[in-house]
Amino acid sequence: MIAIALRTLRHRPGGFAATFLSAFLGASLLMAFASLLDTAAGADEASAESLGTTASVAGGWCLVIVVFAVTSTLSLAVRQRGEQFAVLRRAGATGPQLRRMIVGEAVAVAVLAAAVAVPVGLASGRVLLGLLKDTGQVAEGVGYAFGPVALAAGFGVTLVGAVIAGFATSRRTSRMGVKRERPRARRIAAGLFLGAAAGCAVLTATVMDGKGIDAMQTAGQAGIWGSIGLALLAPELLRLTGSGGQLASAVMPVTLFSGIATGTVYMQGIEDDAAAGQIRPDYARDIQTLNYVVVGMITVFVAIMLVNTLIAATVHRRREFAQLRLAGATRGQVTTMVAGEALRVTVTGILAGSAASLFTILPFGSARTGEIWPSATIAPYAVIAAIAVLLTATATLGTTRRSIRGPALLRA
Incomplete structure (x- = not known):
C-alpha cells in the first residue's frame, strides 16, 4: 500500500x-x-x-x-x-x-x-x-x-x-x-480547547491582574485555544444558521483568522492605552515587538490557509456544479448559490471568531485597565471582517467561475 x-x-x-x-x-x-x-x-x-x-x-x-x-x-x-x-x-x-x-x-x-x-x-x-x-x-x-x-x-x-x-x-x-464522521470525538476535542481557553482567561483576569504586559502571555493563548475550539464546532454552528454541515471545512479557517487577528490586535490596543505616558521596563518592548511579529506571521499563515482550504473545497465540487447545469441551472444560478453559501460561511466564521477573541480581550482588559469592556474603536474589527469577506469571496467565487467554464457534460 x-x-x-x-x-x-x-x-x-x-x-x-x-x-x-x-x-x-x-x-x-x-x-x-x-x-x-x-x-x-x-x-x-x-x-x-x-x-x-x-x-x-x-x-x-x-x-x-x-x-x-x-x-x-x-x-x-x-x-x-x-x-x-x-x-x-x-x-x-x-x-x-x-x-x-x-x-x-x-x-x-x-x-x-x-x-x-x-x-x-x-x-x-x-x-x-x-x-x-x-x-x-x-x-x-x-x-x-x-x-x-x-x-x-x-x-x-x-x-x-x-x-x-x-x-x-x-x-x-x-x-x-x-x-x-465522529462528532463525539470532535466535540470532546472542542470542549478541551474551550476549557483551556477558559482556564487561560481566568488566569489572566486573576493571577495576572496587575502584572502589566506579562498578562499578554496567557491572554494570547486563551484566544488561540478558543478559536480552535469554536472552529471544531463549525458543523454545529452552521446548523444554527440553517446551513448544512458540509460547509464546515470552510468555516474553520475563517474562524481561526478572525478570532486570532481580532483578539491580538485589540489586546495590543489595550496595552498601548494602558501604558500611555508610563515608563515601561525594557522587556516590555520585547513582548510588544513579539506580539506584532506573531500576529503578523500567524495571521498571514491563517489567511493563506483560509484561501487554500476554500479553493480545495470548491474545486472538489466541479462535478456537482456540472450536474446542476445539466439539470437546467445556469452559470449565473450556480454562482449565486455559491455566493449565498460563501456569505453564510463568512458570517458564521466571523461571529465564531469574534466570540473566541473575547477569551483574550475581556480578561486582558480587566487585568490591565480594570474594565471588563475596554474602550476601543470598531475600526480594527471592521478591517478584519472586511479582509475575511474579501478572502472568502475571492477564493470561493473565483474558483467557482473557473470550475463552470466549458461544457457541463465533460465535467459530470
Missing part, C-alpha cells in the same frame, strides 16, 4: 496541493522561530533570554495552529476521495492497508513540504533576528544560526502532525463505503 500511496502522489499531485501548502507554510514558520534557539546558543546572556522568549512563546502558538491546519486540510483531502477508497475496499483492500496508504501519503507530503521549507525558514529567521536587533533586544554582534533545533522543529513537528492527521482521518475509511 505504501507503493500505491507514492504512485497516487505522482499521478494526482493536485489532490495534495492544499495539504502540501499548509505543511510547507507551517514548517517555514516553525523553522524560523526555532532557529532563534540555535542562535541563542552562541549569544550573550541578555540576548539569549530575548531569543528564547520569542522562540518559546511564538513558536508554541505556531505549533498548535500548524498541527491543526495540517490536520484539517488532510481531513478534507481524505473526505474528497471517498469513492476511491470505496473502490479499493471492494477490490479487497483491508482497513489497515488503507490506513497505511493514507498515512504514507501524509508522511511523503510532509517530508517534501518540510524540505522545500528549509530556505524559506532560514530567510524568515534572519528577518526575525533583524527585527529583534533593530529594537535593541538582541546585541548587534550576535550571528544568526540555523541548525539542528530549527531542522528538528520543522521536520519533526510537520511529520508528527502529518502522522497524527493521517491516523485520525484514516479511521474514517475503516468501514468505507459510507463516509463516517
Whole structure:
C-alpha cells in the first residue's frame, strides 16, 4: 500500500496541493522561530533570554495552529476521495492497508513540504533576528544560526502532525463505503480547547491582574485555544444558521483568522492605552515587538490557509456544479448559490471568531485597565471582517467561475 500511496502522489499531485501548502507554510514558520534557539546558543546572556522568549512563546502558538491546519486540510483531502477508497475496499483492500496508504501519503507530503521549507525558514529567521536587533533586544554582534533545533522543529513537528492527521482521518475509511464522521470525538476535542481557553482567561483576569504586559502571555493563548475550539464546532454552528454541515471545512479557517487577528490586535490596543505616558521596563518592548511579529506571521499563515482550504473545497465540487447545469441551472444560478453559501460561511466564521477573541480581550482588559469592556474603536474589527469577506469571496467565487467554464457534460 505504501507503493500505491507514492504512485497516487505522482499521478494526482493536485489532490495534495492544499495539504502540501499548509505543511510547507507551517514548517517555514516553525523553522524560523526555532532557529532563534540555535542562535541563542552562541549569544550573550541578555540576548539569549530575548531569543528564547520569542522562540518559546511564538513558536508554541505556531505549533498548535500548524498541527491543526495540517490536520484539517488532510481531513478534507481524505473526505474528497471517498469513492476511491470505496473502490479499493471492494477490490479487497483491508482497513489497515488503507490506513497505511493514507498515512504514507501524509508522511511523503510532509517530508517534501518540510524540505522545500528549509530556505524559506532560514530567510524568515534572519528577518526575525533583524527585527529583534533593530529594537535593541538582541546585541548587534550576535550571528544568526540555523541548525539542528530549527531542522528538528520543522521536520519533526510537520511529520508528527502529518502522522497524527493521517491516523485520525484514516479511521474514517475503516468501514468505507459510507463516509463516517465522529462528532463525539470532535466535540470532546472542542470542549478541551474551550476549557483551556477558559482556564487561560481566568488566569489572566486573576493571577495576572496587575502584572502589566506579562498578562499578554496567557491572554494570547486563551484566544488561540478558543478559536480552535469554536472552529471544531463549525458543523454545529452552521446548523444554527440553517446551513448544512458540509460547509464546515470552510468555516474553520475563517474562524481561526478572525478570532486570532481580532483578539491580538485589540489586546495590543489595550496595552498601548494602558501604558500611555508610563515608563515601561525594557522587556516590555520585547513582548510588544513579539506580539506584532506573531500576529503578523500567524495571521498571514491563517489567511493563506483560509484561501487554500476554500479553493480545495470548491474545486472538489466541479462535478456537482456540472450536474446542476445539466439539470437546467445556469452559470449565473450556480454562482449565486455559491455566493449565498460563501456569505453564510463568512458570517458564521466571523461571529465564531469574534466570540473566541473575547477569551483574550475581556480578561486582558480587566487585568490591565480594570474594565471588563475596554474602550476601543470598531475600526480594527471592521478591517478584519472586511479582509475575511474579501478572502472568502475571492477564493470561493473565483474558483467557482473557473470550475463552470466549458461544457457541463465533460465535467459530470
